[in-house]
Amino acid sequence: MSTEAFDPQLLNYANRPPRLPSAVDESKGELDIPTETRVEMYELQQVLRQFEKRAYDLFLQNLVKGTSHLSLGMEAVATGFGRAMRTDDYTFATYRGHAHTLARGAPLGPVMAELLGRENGILKGKGGSMHLTSVEHGMMGSYAIIGAHLCIANGAAWSAQMRGTEQAAVAFFGDGTTNIGAFHEALNFAAVWDLPVVFVCENNLYMEYTPIDFVSAVPNPAADRAPAYGLESIVVDGNDADAVYQVASDSLARARRGEGPSLIEAITYRHGGHSRADPGKYRPAGEVEAWLDRDPIPMYHQRLLKLGVPEARLSAIQQEVAGRVEEATEFAKAGRHPGEELLFADVWADGGAAWRN
């Protein structure tokens, strides 16, 4: 191929037509979900939104080092599943895992402190943003090299199957993960062993800086692959917590009945770039604006008002969450920087790092 003939604008993805969101499916407001559950989902979305906004502010203040991948705009997926899961179910997430960690009930302060690299962080400062884990909350880890954790989630599901506990494992991953080998190994394995696992693709339309449809053989990178593993193709509006809650409840029930895995593709959009380093300039004009109009949280606010929840209650929740995020920030900032004893702690089960006598 001649390089002279090459027009770099062909790879300027901002020149492509925008991918616009679908309209809100108002019928999801009529789903049989208790109002109190909906209010909880509203509150959780507020927590995830306000936490991530604060995390972003703390980057700008240079208090958060390294990288970070925010879920701003994608809160409804973590919320719908977070509320549908049993407390003893297992979550496996990617580096974009703040929301999934908080959705399982991990405390805000230690999670924020982890982003700041403090000793009072949930991982004592040793994992950072991309590895959030809280085993006591069923959050079995955030895995920063995509693909492996689908296979690992299978193992947790296998363990639950052997122990007969009717627990399920849920693995969240981005659209980019659907093109790595471990995705396909995990799906086949789970299907063959009838594992109680739910694979949730958060399709935010961009693998990192490249549109997912530019690098995938099929339009729906997860759902269109499902039939290859004998699974139903399921696409859900990832910006509607009720829609996600419904599909989560169904797939978890299927897992608990011993009917095997599910693969769900939730269509959503990240409001920001891939990571803190990315301004997201590869996105066509009008696309971000269109998705901001389909922001899951104002939509849900309106739905709850229509369902008769008073505005005063919703604004009280917002205020209360703002206070919790403020407290978490203060907790994190007050944490000490970890000392040398932590550098050598926990390589091995004996708590140490010795490799010789």
Place this chain on the structure above:
Amino acid sequence: MAELSYREAVARGIAQEMRRDPSLVMLGEDIAGAGGVFKTTVGLLEEFGPLRVRDTPISEQAILGAAMGAAMTGIPVIAEIMFSDFLAVCWDIVANEMAKSRYMSGGQVSVPVVIRTHNGGGSRFGAQHSQSVENWCMMIPGLKVVAPSNSTDVVGLMAASIRDPDPVVFFEHKSLLATKTEVPDGELVDTLGRANVVRAGTDCTIAALALMVPRALEAAERLATQGISAEVIDVRSLVPLDTRTLLGSVGKTGHLYTVEENPRLCGWGAEIASIVADEAFWDLDGPVVRITTPHIPLPAAEALEDMAIPSVDRIVETVAATLT
């Protein structure tokens, strides 16, 4: 006491532990119905049933991922990777996930997995099915690495590896599978991180691993006829590493040879040479000499493979020529 082949010892060690711990399970390609392509798992399906001994697809990432996920949720697992060369296919899960999860999670996650894998040359399989890759694992913090040389050690170190709460990579040498040694009756449980002096000597120390141990022993016999008394150490466990035994022997003999099947660069012997240089320099009466496979991919042809991997002749000649 009964004579047992190395391959039978693998199954005996696993069976001993599966009887002790009813939660222990194993998975891998062709391990159940077929008893393993190297016949190292014969009889386990029959004794423990298809829920505890499971055949998998050819999906190394899925195998080790399942092992890890089960282990971190309370079920200890033995996973087989048929050839150690295939660790490259699932290296992310070994090196990035299993090895690091405890540390990265601030101690929350425990991964009691044993990865059993068939390692080493001598089978004329060529460059992708013959490698000695224990040094790949040795350089990753968070992995324990074991490579036994005889049937008794296979049983005892298998038990120790299974009982260890950290991930252990257990290398079974393909060219030792048919070798037989007397193995004590009853439960055997060894200790990780302990080297054995398998022949006492006074003039030099020869440190060897797995298939190189019987070769070093034979070389020592021949060196004895030339009036050279060689002490042979079976290193057995690379992580943890029994430096005390190695340094003690070098302190006595003043000379160290390592016999390594891995290609030259970054072999385990280089680490031992470095430790000896740092900590026993004044005990040495001559340079540390590494006897290794050259830094080449292993060839398939019998004549070429035999030239590449350290032989008894090469050990004898090297020691005789360099011992001052």
